[in-house]
Amino acid sequence: MKPIEQAKVQAKIDEFAGKDVYIHLETTNGAYASHFDEGAYNVGAFIRNAKVKYQHGKIVSTGGSYRVGLKIDLGWVYAEGVSDFEVDEKDRLLMAGHDREGRLMVALEISETPFSHEADPDE
Amino acid sequence: MSNQHVVVIFPHPDDESFGAAGTIAKFREEGIPVTYLCGTLGEMGRNMGSPVFANRETLSTFRKKELDEAAKQLDINVEYLGYRDKTIEFEPLEQMADHLKAKIESLGATTVITHYPGFAVHPDHDAMGAAVVEAVRQISPSARPDVWMHAISNGHEDQLGSPEVVFDIRPYWEKKLAAIKAHLSQVDGMMGLIQGQEEQLERLKTERFYTYTFES
């Protein structure tokens, strides 16, 4: 992954608009948060392979990181804190935000094919 | 001795190295075969390498390779059980127990090492440990392997007392460290958390297990 280039990401978001796409959306502070710090809370959520069709979407800079919103017929897909992106060899748009230690805090991924449940044998 | 087979069952690639590598090395030195049944690919891990080299979609591939390398260091066999990281507690316990029982029996396990359910911090650890205990319970008493359980949670000794099995694994520390370091995407994150806490690092040099006692 590399730092988000807003125009490139916006173009990719536009490309997927109006199509059936699969979404991976996730936020986490890790399963060990309250183990290493008693005052911390474990929070997290993920949805993998939600099939949606969004009308339009936008990536907005917050100075440092970005928010992404995708408008679907009856609601929204939303992520805050993404800072890195990659369009991988399967033409999927992968976006993520990491903390100072490089740990994933949030991820939003869009793909025209379902996300896999296995390690990729090609890689 | 010739008939012994130690089967380690944890949910994530790296649990075996952090939790039991010294014990595994000790068994291997004695010529006892060790198989690691790894529940998931750790594909939902938060650590992506430092500096970051993996992403959510490539992490599982990296972690599989890392476990291969750790297994080489420890000279053990690895089999994957095919569950999904973070979701083990939502799988039906009976189905998992059936699955594990078949594996344990076909490998001829004499000792099974797993997490102590309820004292293993990560929900996958707790759920996998519970499924292992249930699997072994269903094996007839005469054929049952010993069950050794690794507890992790802070203050577990206050509730559980002292563990029955305690190994000072310092003779195998280099091997354990090499196995831990094989998990490149995870090691900086986990060691970073541990480094600040001497107590946690010292804890890695002793491996402790509680044995499960079945009622009947």
Ligand SMILES: [Zn+2]
């Ligand atoms: Zn684990």
